[in-house]
Amino acid sequence: MVGVNKDILTFSDTNTPAFTETDFPLDWSMTRNERYGFIHLLQKIKPKVAIEIGTYNGGSLQVISQYADKVYAIDNDPSVVERLGKQFKNVEFLIGDSKDIVPKLIQDIKDKGELLEFALIDGDHSSKGVATDIQNLINYIPKSNYHIVLHDSFNPNCRKGMKMVNYSANKQVHYVELDFISGVYAPDNLKREMWGGLAHIILMPEARQTSFQIYESQEKLYNIAYKRSIHYVKDTLSFLKPLVRLFRK
Numbered sequence: 483m484v485g486v487n488k489d490i491l492t493f494s495d496t497n498t499p500a501f502t503e504t505d506f507p508l509d510w511s512m513t514r515n516e517r518y519g520f521i522h523l524l525q526k527i528k529p530k531v532a533i534e535i536g537t538y539n540g541g542s543l544q545v546i547s548q549y550a551d552k553v554y555a556i557d558n559d560p561s562v563v564e565r566l567g568k569q570f571k572n573v574e575f576l577i578g579d580s581k582d583i584v585p586k587l588i589q590d591i592k593d594k595g596e597l598l599e600f601a602l603i604d605g606d607h608s609s610k611g612v613a614t615d616i617q618n619l620i621n622y623i624p625k626s627n628y629h630i631v632l633h634d635s636f637n638p639n640c641r642k643g644m645k646m647v648n649y650s651a652n653k654q655v656h657y658v659e660l661d662f663i664s665g666v667y668a669p670d671n672l673k674r675e676m677w678g679g680l681a682h683i684i685l686m687p688e689a690r691q692t693s694f695q696i697y698e699s700q701e702k703l704y705n706i707a708y709k710r711s712i713h714y715v716k717d718t719l720s721f722l723k724p725l726v727r728l729f730r731k
């Protein structure tokens with residue numbers, strides 16, 4: 483366990499100290515709570531094949547790579563391969579936009595008969611981008627339980643994207659919980675913004691027999707934070723956008 487470096491602590495720092503840094507030393511864009519939940523899930527699932535959308539500095543990839551047999555890591559930043567390529571033996575890096583790469587990758591996985599059991603979505607954070615990534619990743623009939631984890635479910639844009647998907651049309655989707663791990667309000671340097679949170683989707687080989695619902699176990703917390711957030715101000719004033727554009731011309 484690492485010691486507590488008081489110099490790096492500030493009042494609302496949700497990331498450090500994490501006490502797992504020694505096991506997973508690469509820079510990681512998740513809070514303490516998320517890291518613990520994420521590591522625990524991967525330890526339990528031990529996926530045969532995993533997909534990661536959004537690698538950045540390899541924070542989440544170092545965990546997926548440790549517990550999965552094989553990982554496909556997607557990022558639109560080509561420097562990811564130069565920076566991390568040599569560090570992971572079981573990772574194939576795919577560079578480009580996830581919305582172009584994932585449909586083809588899912589088809590390849592199906593053709594090769596590989597067992598996809600885990601995916602992380604942490605790339606394009608726009609509502610449409612998140613919804614497209616989910617839609618593409620659930621287009622797979624699993625042969626064993628298939629878990630999808632989504633980062634930033636507490637961010638209003640990402641959450642909206644997570645709710646845009648028509649899960650009930652897909653009988654393999656058994657469970658969607660947007661607040662598997664709760665997010666944070668106004669972390670350091672991000673005044674009145676809402677970020678973080680892990681959502682969790684589970685697909686199963688057998689078709690769902692029951693009606694479907696999206697769980698939001700921390701919806702009340704989300705709503706309280708949203709009303710005090712900069713996102714609420716922006717959404718409320720969004721009707722002014724065309725006017726602002728007009729004045730900018």
Ligand SMILES: C[S@@+](CC[C@H](N)C(=O)[O-])C[C@H]1O[C@@H](n2cnc3c(N)ncnc32)[C@H](O)[C@@H]1O
Pocket residue numbers: 509510511512535536537538539540541542543556557558559578579580581604605606607611
């Ligand atoms: C928040 S970071 C990922 C952090 C990482 N998962 C972690 O936990 O440390 C987001 C990454 O997604 C990548 N990205 C953004 N939009 C993307 C897209 N449309 N397709 C693929 N990668 C994308 C960015 O280049 C960036 O490296």
